[in-house]
Amino acid sequence: MFSRLREDIANIMARDPAARTALEVVWCYPGFHAIVMHRWAAFCWQNEFKLVGRFISLIARILTGIEIHPAATIGRRVFIDHGFGVVIGETADVGDDCTIYQGVTLGGTSLGKGIKRHPTLARGVIVGAGAKILGSFTVGEGAKVGSNAVVVKAVPAGATAVGNPARIVQKEINNAKEEAAARMFAAYGVTPNGDDPLSKALHGLIDNAAAQEHQIACIVALLKSAGIACDGLPLLDKFDPDQLNRLVE
Known part of the structure; x- marks a missing residue:
């Protein structure tokens, strides 16, 4: 004892x-x-x-x-x-x-x-x-x-x-x-x-969306330089991945 x-x-x-x-x-x-x-x-x-x-x-x-x-x-x-x-x-x-x-x-x-x-x-x-x-x-x-x-x-x-x-x-x-x-x-x-796996997943989605937006912007710029009008595309609010990442933290 x-x-x-x-x-x-x-x-x-x-x-x-x-x-x-x-x-x-x-x-x-x-x-x-x-x-x-x-x-x-x-x-x-x-x-x-x-x-x-x-x-x-x-x-x-x-x-x-x-x-x-x-x-x-x-x-x-x-x-x-x-x-x-x-x-x-x-x-x-x-x-x-x-x-x-x-x-x-x-x-x-x-x-x-x-x-x-x-x-x-x-x-x-x-x-x-x-x-x-x-x-x-x-x-x-x-x-x-x-x-x-x-x-x-x-x-x-x-x-x-x-x-x-x-x-x-x-x-x-x-x-x-x-x-x-x-x-x-x-x-x-x-x-x-030891980060929350859900938080990690959301950060990954935000980063992926930011990369896709950058690629789309490059494609639109190339189309315009080739003389293809893209004026019909709707204008969206500017995507701010840093702000979204801060909200998820």
């Missing part, structure tokens, strides 16, 4: 630059308190003292603002940062080395009993503040869920999910050093080059 506590404290010290001492973590980190109390509740639940387990989880919720069902599976070195408003459902499975920020919900979308209704977070997943992961599917190892994303389908390993409903951005890591840094710390699930 004490080795697990030391491991949790060391993990928080490594991941949170605001953590100054082990004593500060023990006394002042609600995520640490919630994980410890969840272990008590889970022990009671697994040994058929289910009401006691639920009561301990209720006390933990009152004290920390973090609600973890005693039947949920929480791995080693899980860091719940800030944590207020976090809800982890009954059949949720949180893997080792995951990071969960405040306002996150690992929720179910089914009323069935005795079935897995909540998501599984594989090893090293980072879930940003306010994100909702809803349903029985897996968020792959090393994946990231951006703040306020609403995830309703599986996320591949190493990818980033952003938006509502969440869209998948495949990871773009250039070298092992950057990959290790991103795996260690990606605040609130925000990573470099």
Whole structure:
């Protein structure tokens, strides 16, 4: 038990630059308190003292603002940062080395009993503040869920999910050093080059339209130089791709 506590404290010290001492973590980190109390509740639940387990989880919720069902599976070195408003459902499975920020919900979308209704977070997943992961599917190892994303389908390993409903951005890591840094710390699930894929698509369409307008202008100029009248073409407002790109950002 004490080795697990030391491991949790060391993990928080490594991941949170605001953590100054082990004593500060023990006394002042609600995520640490919630994980410890969840272990008590889970022990009671697994040994058929289910009401006691639920009561301990209720006390933990009152004290920390973090609600973890005693039947949920929480791995080693899980860091719940800030944590207020976090809800982890009954059949949720949180893997080792995951990071969960405040306002996150690992929720179910089914009323069935005795079935897995909540998501599984594989090893090293980072879930940003306010994100909702809803349903029985897996968020792959090393994946990231951006703040306020609403995830309703599986996320591949190493990818980033952003938006509502969440869209998948495949990871773009250039070298092992950057990959290790991103795996260690990606605040609130925000990573470099993690643009919304819808935004990228819109920028691509705008750039393509600008290129087509330039080609049309060249064609019209050539027709006029050849003596072919183009006066019948309707005049349109000048296309400003820079302005549209700024609106999409």
